[in-house]
Amino acid sequence: MTGISVVVPTLGRPSLTALLAALATAEPAPVPVEFLLVDDRRHPAQELPVPPGIDVKVLTGRAAGPAAARNVGWQAASHEWVAFLDDDVVPDPDWLARLHDDLTGAGPHVGGVQGVLRVPLPAGRRPTDWERVTAGLADGAWITADMAYRRGALAAAGGFDERLPRAFREDAELAHRVRQAGYQLVQGVRTVTHPVRPEDRWVSVRTQRGNTDDALLRRLYGRDWRTRLEIPPGRRRRHLTVSAAGILAAAFTVPALLTRRRAWSAAVSAAAVVWAAGTAEFAAARIAPGPRTAREVTTMALTSVAIPPVATVHWLRGWVRWRGARPLGSAR
Missing domain, CATH: 3.90.550.10 (Spore Coat Polysaccharide Biosynthesis Protein SpsA; Chain A)
Known part of the structure; x- marks a missing residue:
């Protein structure tokens, strides 16, 4: 050398x-x-x-x-x-x-x-x-x-x-x-x-921009991209489920209020339960190993509400942007 x-x-x-x-x-x-x-x-x-x-x-x-x-x-x-x-x-x-x-x-x-x-x-x-x-x-x-x-x-x-x-x-x-x-x-x-x-307390929300990069890697290396790149499992599917439940709960609220039909009210309740349960599980998983101070618990509660939709939006942006992407050096 x-x-x-x-x-x-x-x-x-x-x-x-x-x-x-x-x-x-x-x-x-x-x-x-x-x-x-x-x-x-x-x-x-x-x-x-x-x-x-x-x-x-x-x-x-x-x-x-x-x-x-x-x-x-x-x-x-x-x-x-x-x-x-x-x-x-x-x-x-x-x-x-x-x-x-x-x-x-x-x-x-x-x-x-x-x-x-x-x-x-x-x-x-x-x-x-x-x-x-x-x-x-x-x-x-x-x-x-x-x-x-x-x-x-x-x-x-x-x-x-x-x-x-x-x-x-x-x-x-x-x-x-x-x-x-x-x-x-x-x-x-x-x-x-x-x-x-x-x-600051919002750093975990800002880092969700990395989901755009995850979408590129999924395009490049397929379903097993995490295994191939030695990256630990993530929570993307859970975030997607929680985000979808929140959107559905909000969307069903309008017809439920306008029509006052039990079917719409039941749909709102079901979606809200899924959203609340998913958000609570996520927050609890982050709070449990931490110091559990008032500031940390508040930060985890607020960011656990924000992270699933933010992560999902960044993933979808990347999924659309990187369609057709190939690894460096591969045949074009």
């Missing part, structure tokens, strides 16, 4: 400072390391905060999401191995040295080596829903919070799929194509810390 390229796509979040400071003071690797920072801000107002002690090459992204930014990074990389880091992680002091060990221990059949992700949770209380979601990253397969690939494997797979514009599934989808190209993926020992960033 003649060297390693480290690629960090960024929107200039405050967490970038801690990441670059950790890399600047880390135990060096025994080979040259180049640091490529891909500035993916749409309208940069100021320079990125690069600390002294680290030589960073800043590249201009296309403001099209982390998949596109990583493509800019690895295509500009000089070395055989390209290690991707997210801008909200903090590498351990020996991260560069252990990264070198991970990569030198990888045989020619290995196309990618994943790092270990540590998510610190608060002591003395149960984690909130958002904290548990973030902690779930530690069990994710081939996530690019810390993932190194051979440049040749990335080229063979066609790079990241830029139709996936969010930090959501784009890494799992790439990993699938790298393995299809004939490479193996393995787990390394280097470690980064992923702090839980502060968010």
